[in-house]
Each structure stands twice: as structure tokens, then as C-alpha cells.
Amino acid sequence: MTSKRKVVAAVIFLLALHLAILLAGFISPYQPATQNRDFPYLPPTHLHFVDARGHLHFRPFIYQSVARPDSLYEYTEDREHAYPVHFFVSGFEYKIAGWFPSRTHWFGVDAPAQIFLAGTDGYGRDQFSRILFGGQISLAAGLLATVISLLLGLCVGCASGFYGGWIDESAMRLAELFLVLPWLYVLLAVRAFLPLHISPAQTFLLLVAVIGTIGWARPARLVRGIVLSAKSRKYVTASRGFGASDAYILRRHVLPHTYGTLLTQAAVLVPQYVIAEVTLSFFGLGLSEPMPSWGNLLANLQQYNVLVSYWWMFAPALALVLISLGYLAVANAFQQRLQSGSI
Amino acid sequence: MRPSMKYLERRLIHAALLLIGASVLSFLFSGLAPGSFFDEMKLNPQISPETVAALRSQYGLDQSLPVRYGRWLKSVARGEWGYSFAYNQPVRNLLIVRARNTLLLTTLAMTLAWLIAVPIGVWAANRNGRWEDRLTSTSTSLLLSVPELVLALGLLYLVIRTHALPVGGMTSSAFDHLGRWGQASDLAAHLIVPVTTLVLASLPILIRHVRASMIEALQAPFIQAARGHGIGRARVLFYYALPAAANPLISLFGLSVASLLSGSLLVEVVTGWPGLGPLLLEACFSRDMYVVVGVVMASTVFMIVGSLLADVMLLLADPRVRVDHA
Numbered sequence: 070m071t072s073k074r075k076v077v078a079a080v081i082f083l084l085a086l087h088l089a090i091l092l093a094g095f096i097s098p099y100q101p102a103t104q105n106r107d108f109p110y111l112p113p114t115h116l117h118f119v120d121a122r123g124h125l126h127f128r129p130f131i132y133q134s135v136a137r138p139d140s141l142y143e144y145t146e147d148r149e150h151a152y153p154v155h156f157f158v159s160g161f162e163y164k165i166a167g168w169f170p171s172r173t174h175w176f177g178v179d180a181p182a183q184i185f186l187a188g189t190d191g192y193g194r195d196q197f198s199r200i201l202f203g204g205q206i207s208l209a210a211g212l213l214a215t216v217i218s219l220l221l222g223l224c225v226g227c228a229s230g231f232y233g234g235w236i237d238e239s240a241m242r243l244a245e246l247f248l249v250l251p252w253l254y255v256l257l258a259v260r261a262f263l264p265l266h267i268s269p270a271q272t273f274l275l276l277v278a279v280i281g282t283i284g285w286a287r288p289a290r291l292v293r294g295i296v297l298s299a300k301s302r303k304y305v306t307a308s309r310g311f312g313a314s315d316a317y318i319l320r321r322h323v324l325p326h327t328y329g330t331l332l333t334q335a336a337v338l339v340p341q342y343v344i345a346e347v348t349l350s351f352f353g354l355g356l357s358e359p360m361p362s363w364g365n366l367l368a369n370l371q372q373y374n375v376l377v378s379y380w381w382m383f384a385p386a387l388a389l390v391l392i393s394l395g396y397l398a399v400a401n402a403f404q405q406r407l408q409s410g411s412i
Numbered sequence: 413m414r415p416s417m418k419y420l421e422r423r424l425i426h427a428a429l430l431l432i433g434a435s436v437l438s439f440l441f442s443g444l445a446p447g448s449f450f451d452e453m454k455l456n457p458q459i460s461p462e463t464v465a466a467l468r469s470q471y472g473l474d475q476s477l478p479v480r481y482g483r484w485l486k487s488v489a490r491g492e493w494g495y496s497f498a499y500n501q502p503v504r505n506l507l508i509v510r511a512r513n514t515l516l517l518t519t520l521a522m523t524l525a526w527l528i529a530v531p532i533g534v535w536a537a538n539r540n541g542r543w544e545d546r547l548t549s550t551s552t553s554l555l556l557s558v559p560e561l562v563l564a565l566g567l568l569y570l571v572i573r574t575h576a577l578p579v580g581g582m583t584s585s586a587f588d589h590l591g592r593w594g595q596a597s598d599l600a601a602h603l604i605v606p607v608t609t610l611v612l613a614s615l616p617i618l619i620r621h622v623r624a625s626m627i628e629a630l631q632a633p634f635i636q637a638a639r640g641h642g643i644g645r646a647r648v649l650f651y652y653a654l655p656a657a658a659n660p661l662i663s664l665f666g667l668s669v670a671s672l673l674s675g676s677l678l679v680e681v682v683t684g685w686p687g688l689g690p691l692l693l694e695a696c697f698s699r700d701m702y703v704v705v706g707v708v709m710a711s712t713v714f715m716i717v718g719s720l721l722a723d724v725m726l727l728l729a730d731p732r733v734r735v736d737h738a
Contacts, residue, residue, distance in 0.1 A: 242433075243433075245430075246430060246433045246434065246437065249430060249670060249712075249715055249716075249719070250434060250670065250708075250711070250712060250715065251670045251671070251673035251674040251677070251711050251715060252670070252671075252674055253673075253674035253675075253677045253678065254673065254674065254677060254692065254707065254708050254711045255708070257677070257692050257693065257696055257704075258438060258441065258692070258696075258704050258705075258707075258708045259441050260696060261692075261695065261696035261699065261701075261704045262441050262442050262699075262701075262704070265697070265699075340557075344559045344561070347559070347561065348561060348678060351561060352681065352693055352696075353697075354693075354696060354697075367561065367562075367565070370565050373572075376565065376568060376569055376572065377569070377572050377573065380569070383562075383565070383566070383569070386559075386561075386562040386565065386566075389559060389562060390557055390558050390559070390562060393556075393557035393558070393559065394553075394554070394557040397553060397556060397557050398553070401553070
């Protein structure tokens with residue numbers, strides 16, 4: 070594959086993932102918080118194509134799950150009645166991309182049957198819906214923190230590279246410190262000094278701010294390098310000779326050189342920061358229960374019996390791996406094009 | 413003074429500055445903290461406000477940040493590294509045991525990771541562009557996108573389901589009653605899951621770097637000459653090309669200590685390995701400030717020792733470093 074094709078393929082894959090998470094309300098059949106106390110730890114619902122008489126159906130159908138009377142957390146399918154999967158059904162009300170109210174869902178089954186594509190958790194909540202809605206929170210955290218890191222890095226890097234002198238010296242020494250410290254230790258240490266018991270929205274913003282601030286050093290160093298090489302170009306000297314101001318030179322001649330690197334850095338940082346949020350929430354230092362996030366969902370696995378008995382609780386990990394895979398592919402492709410000088 | 417000593421001296425001063433910087437930074441952050449260990453006590457009606465205030469002043473929490481930093485420096489000089497509120501003893505006692513366990517885990521993982529990564533990287537570079545190389549790069553990309561947390565949980569799941577290994581902690585409960593060999597094998601069995609996770613997590617980056625720098629080294633004219641002389645392939649790769657490619661790899665070794673420590677923190681918490689990670693996490697929850705600072709300092713020391721080690725190795729491996737920094 071040529072490098073251009075690679076970029077396109079990777080970007081499309083990532084966009085599809087993001088679209089699915091953005092349209093969580095449309096794709097998920099149930100609300101993330103709806104509990105089904107009769108069905109804790111229900112395994113993923115089987116989609117059937119062949120019925121009891123051996124006829125093939127192109128529309129998949131499911132059987133209703135019923136708890137086995139003799140044991141806890143074990144279920145069988147009630148084969149008496151088949152429930153075909155319908156598309157574009159009406160369900161709970163949600164807002165498309167947080168804006169337009171709608172009731173249409175991608176798929177669903179008729180009551181009383183329920184469809185749980187990724188099983189349920191200990192409260193009988195639909196994991197599939199929770200992964201999608203949780204993805205909104207985890208991804209938003211990753212993206213916002215990346216924006217913070219890049220903005221900080223851009224400001225410090227520009228100031229450092231453009232003005233040099235003591236600004237450069239002190240900023241780069243501080244950057245060195247942030248680069249060499251093991252980031253997870255720093256992240257936990259900073260989190261340790263911040264309040265534990267605050268509202269979910271505050272926690273979210275705090276987390277994003279902390280994760281984003283800690284990561285400023287690498288983009289700052291990269292931007293500084295680019296600014297240094299850009300400002301020694303002859304056209305910069307020329308425009309300075311024509312009386313251009315610092316701000317004009319930065320905006321017009323220097324900043325455009327940094328875009329490729331910033332984009333690549335963004336592709337590297339987003340998955341890292343999503344994982345940072347997941348790690349903190351997994352440890353119980355991040356977002357807390359009512360808010361679904363991939364870290365919270367994975368935190369269920371800290372219980373021994375959940376880890377051992379209910380393999381579908383690993384489903385959020387799959388989402389995490391897919392997102393990292395997509396971003397890594399994009400970052401690699403960007404890097405290759407950056408090195409060949411065509412971005 | 414010999415130039416190489418001068419180089420080392422500069423690196424040592426640099427390391428000391430880094431340590432001071434890290435400690436100042438952690439104190440600055442702790443100054444931002446709105447609450448402290450004793451604030452949780454205030455909620456308890458059985459403890460009077462006066463007692464809490466007395467405790468606060470006993471530990472110097474009512475003083476300004478610079479004063480606290482000074483007191484902490486003094487206690488570091490005494491070898492106490494501050495005082496743990498939750499454990500009610502000097503932080504040093506906690507740190508030594510935990511740091512030893514983390515050190516055991518990380519050195520083992522790092523050694524294994526390099527021992528595996530170098531042959532694979534060299535092999536991939538040797539087969540540059542062919543299917544073996546592509547297979548390696550695809551599998552490293554895949555492995556790279558699996559977060560350590562998921563790796564650790566997945567391995568734990570496999571191990572528990574197969575009942576192959578003991579899980580959790582560092583030793584079995586019957587450890588004290590085992591003989592010397594029994595103890596060693598028990599420890600080894602507990603090490604397998606965390607070490608495997610760390611090795612798997614650090615392999616992709618190491619393999620990629622080994623491959624990249626080997627490919628560069630293999631393009632050098634002297635390699636062509638060596639091949640032209642009919643020197644065997646393995647000898648060319650490992651005896652001539654690898655030392656030429658070693659320079660960036662040694663730097664990578666110094667840098668990779670930091671990410672290894674981060675990974676180790678996570679793995680320790682997930683697998684219950686009693687290292688620095690769980691200690692830091694507990695301290696976060698109980699707001700045991702000096703333990704947090706102590707653990708961060710311990711991890712910084714590890715990191716700095718790693719990079720000093722890399723400096724020394726660079727000095728031994730590359731004569732240019734000895735001359736250039738004179």
C-alpha cells in the first residue's frame with residue numbers, strides 16, 4: 070500500500086470508531102444506566118440464523134433468556150418463541166450527538182425479550198450500550214487532554230525556540246524533568262494531592278486538566294526544534310528586514326511548519342491519554358460509578374469472581390485496543406509522510 | 413582530569429539537579445492540596461478539633477511550604493525520608509522493602525526484554541522487507557496497541573482459568589515453611605505473570621528500535637566489505653553490525669527505564685505485587701503526603717540510576733563520547 074492509501078485507510082477506520090461512539094444513543098438499544106436486576110451477569114445474547122426446524126433466516130433472531138431456577142447467575146434460552154431482530158426501532162429518547170432529540174435506534178427486539186450483544190454487568194445493565202456511552206467520556210477526556218497538552222506545548226515551544234535566552238533555558242530544563250519522570254508516578258502523585266470527593270463533572274475536568282498538563286513537555290520540545298529551524302530560514306530574515314513583527318513572523322512563517330508534527334503528536338497522545346483516564350478510573354482515582362467510562366467498566370474485573378467467571382466483562386478492553394490500534398496506525402502513517410516531507 | 417571522568421562528573425551533577433527538581437516539584441504540587449491526611453479525622457466526632465490541630469502542628473503541616481521542604485530535607489539527611497501518617501513510622505522503612513521488590517521485578521523484566529528483543533530485531537533487520545520482517549512489524553504494532561492494563565488482566569485470566577500458577581502477591585502463605593529451593597521456586601512462580609506482562613509491553617518498542625538502528629548499520633560500507641570478504645552472516649550481524657548499531661540502543665535503555673517503571677506500577681497493582689505501585693496507590697487514597705513524595709523520589713532515583721548506567725555504557729562502547737565531551 071502506498072503511504073497515502075495507508076493514511077486514508079487508517080483515518081477512515083478511526084472516523085468510523087468515533088462516529089459509532091458519537092452516535093452511541095442511536096446504536097445502543099438501551100440506556101447505559103437501566104438496570105435489569107433479574108439478569109445480572111447475563112452472557113452475550115446469541116444471534117440465531119437457523120431455527121428449530123432447520124430453516125435458514127436472513128433476519129437474525131434471538132431467544133429470550135431465563136434464569137435457571139436451580140442456580141444463581143446461570144441462564145438458558147427459552148426456545149418456545151423466537152424474537153426477530155428489527156432495525157430502526159423506537160426506544161428510549163436520546164439526543165443525536167448531544168443535540169437533536171430522537172427515539173429511533175439502530176436495532177432492537179420486541180418486548181419482553183432483550184438483546185445484550187456484550188452481556189450484562191452485575192446490575193444487569195447492557196454492556197454494549199455502556200461501552201458506547203463510556204467511550205464518549207473516555208474519548209472526550211483523551212481528546213480534551215490532548216488539546217491542552219498541544220496548546221501548552223505550542224505556547225512554550227514557540228516562546229522557547231523563538232526568543233531563546235533564559236526563557237528557553239528554564240523551559241527546557243523543566244521539560245527535561247517532566248520527560249524523565251515516570252509519567253504514571255507523576256500522574257498518581259498529582260492526583261493524590263487533589264480532592265477525592267467532588268462531583269463527577271468536576272472530577273472529569275480535573276482529570277483532563279491533570280493528564281493534559283503533565284504531557285506538555287514532549288510537544289514543547291518538538292515545537293521548539295521546528296521553530297528553531299524555521300526562524301533561521303532566509304525568508305524570515307527577509308520579512309524581518311521588511312519590518313514584520315514577531316507575532317506576524319510566528320503566525321505566518323513559523324507556525325505552519327509545526328502543523329504536521331502537532332497532528333502526529335495528537336495521534337500519539339490521544340490513545341495514551343485515553344489509557345491514562347482508564348488507568349486512573351480503574352484505580353478508583355478517576356471517574357466514579359454512575360458515569361460509565363472504559364476505566365470504570367474495566368474496574369469490574371478487579372473482583373476475582375468477575376475476572377474468572379464472566380469473560381464478556383473484557384469487552385471494554387477490546388474497544389480500548391481498537392481505538393489504540395486506529396490511532397497508532399494513523400500516527401505511523403503521519404510519521405512516514407512527515408519524514409518523506411509531504412504533509 | 414581525564415575527559416571521561418569529566419563527562420561522568422557532568423552527568424552526576426545533572427542527576428543531582430534532576431533529583432532536587434523532582435523533590436521541589438512534588439512539594440509544590442503538595443502545596444496545592446486543599447486537604448490533608450488529618451482532614452478525614454475532622455469528620456470523626458470522637459476526635460476533637462484541638463487534637464487534629466495538635467497533630468497537624470506535630471507533623472509540621474501548619475507551616476509554610478518552604479519550611480516544610482526544609483524539614484523534609486533534614487529528615488532525608490537523617491535517612492528517614494519523612495514520616496508516614498498512616499503507617500506511623502519513617503517512610504524509609506516502607507520504601508526499602510517496596511523498592512527492593514519493584515527493583516527485582518523491573519530488572520528481571522528489562523533483562524529478559526532486551527535478551528528477546530535484540531535477536532528478533534536483528535533478525536527482522538536482516539530480512540528487511542521480506543515476509544518475516546513484515547510479520548514482525550505487524551505483530552509489534554498489534555502488541556503495541558494492547559495497553560499494559562489489558563495485558564495484565566488477560567494474563568491473569570489465563571493463569572487463573574488454567575490453574576497453572578499461583579496468583580497475587582509475591583509469595584504463598586506457606587512460604588516460611590518451605591526449604592531454600594522451595595522458596596526460590598515459589599517466588600519464581602509468582603514472578604511469571606508480572607514479568608511476562610512487562611516484557612510483552614516493552615518488547616514492541618525495543619524490537620522496532622533494534623531493527624531500525626540495525627538497518628542503518630547494515631547499510632554502512634564496512635558491512636559490504638565484510639560481506640565481500642566472505643565473513644559468515646551471523647558473524648557480520650552480531651560481531652560487526654550490532655556494536656555499530658549499539659549507540660542509540662544504549663540511549664534507549666536509559667530512556668526506557670521511565671516507561672518500564674510506569675508499566676511496573678500498573679502491573680504491580682493489578683497482580684498484587686508488593687512493590688512501590690500499591691504503596692503509592694494506598695498513599696493516594698489516605699493522602700499520606702510524605703509517602704507519595706517518597707515513592708516519587710524512589711522512582712526518580714531508579715530512573716536516574718538507569719540513565720547513569722546508560723551513560724557509563726555509552727562511555728565504554730563509544731570512544732567518540734570520551735573525546736567529544738572533553
